């Protein structure tokens with residue numbers, strides 16, 4: 526049924542697609558397909574859990590042989606922005622295409638966050654430019670609630686960033702949960718993603734990137750100075 530089918534075969538991907546895969550069936554991991562079997566994605570550099578490619582053994586952390594040269598490459602060490610092959614990105618999971626310009630009805634019908642937005646995507650060349658620029662130049666620090674892998678992909682697709690310093694997170698997964706104390710363990714957050722679904726649907730709709738009024742278009746080469754002006758770096 527089209528309404529719920531966002532699954533996509535690697536051969537059907539188009540450059541600039543925002544893709545995601547489910548991890549442990551609890552949360553989704555996101556990235557931007559840039560063509561030639563490569564995905565640029567953002568992970569927590571301290572706890573990425575995605576892959577550790579060993580050039581000497583050719584073994585990725587998923588335990589599979591990866592024949593792709595430089596898979597998992599981080600051009601800015603410690604930035605968390607990596608370029609990986611599709612297999613290492615999905616880690617034996619399935620691949621899905623994030624939906625843009627979703628109707629409000631579609632948004633509500635999707636029980637889980639992290640799958641769609643009413644916002645409009647920019648043309649693929651702009652999307653790829655942002656993703657590759659951030660891969661080559663770095664990206665703001667990872668934060669599960671306010672700057673995660675979905676935030677990265679949403680920014681690459683739309684160029685939108687919040688100018689509200691108290692409300693930075695744009696990802697629909699994070700917006701499904703209530704703000705929590707910084708010191709809460711990541712596991713607690715993840716558990717809440719799974720349990721907060723029913724009460725959070727209307728909350729998520731209100732916070733959707735395409736509906737929010739606190740987001741502005743920020744050119745990728747001005748992102749650092751924009752965040753500096755907001756005193757967020």
Ligand SMILES: [Zn+2]
Pocket residue numbers: 585591592593596597609610611612613614
């Ligand atoms: Zn790989």
